[in-house]
Amino acid sequence: MSMGDKIKNAAEEAVGKAKEVTGKVTGNEELEARGQAEQAKANVKQAGVYVTETVNTVID
Template sequence: MSGADKMENAADKAVGKAKEAAGEATGNESLEAEGKADQTKANLKQAGENIKDAFKK
């Protein structure tokens, strides 16, 4: 996996955490859920990249 992909996934996860925290702080359940979904999406992308890397070796 390239460094750019790792940084993009980390950034997506950080944005998701920020959305989740903002949603919790304001009582906005949809924003909180969106943040959790963004984090899950970033984790799945990361897992896919790890699988690709495993097959390249």
């Protein structure tokens, strides 16, 4: 995986956090939940990047 994937995942997580905070501030539970879901999705993707990198390191 590339550095670009890591940056993209971090950006997706930041957008999710912004939505979560906006939802909390405005009392919009749906937006808050959507933000939390986007953060979780980005974290799973990021974990996949790290697993792939670890496996590649072990194989090399």
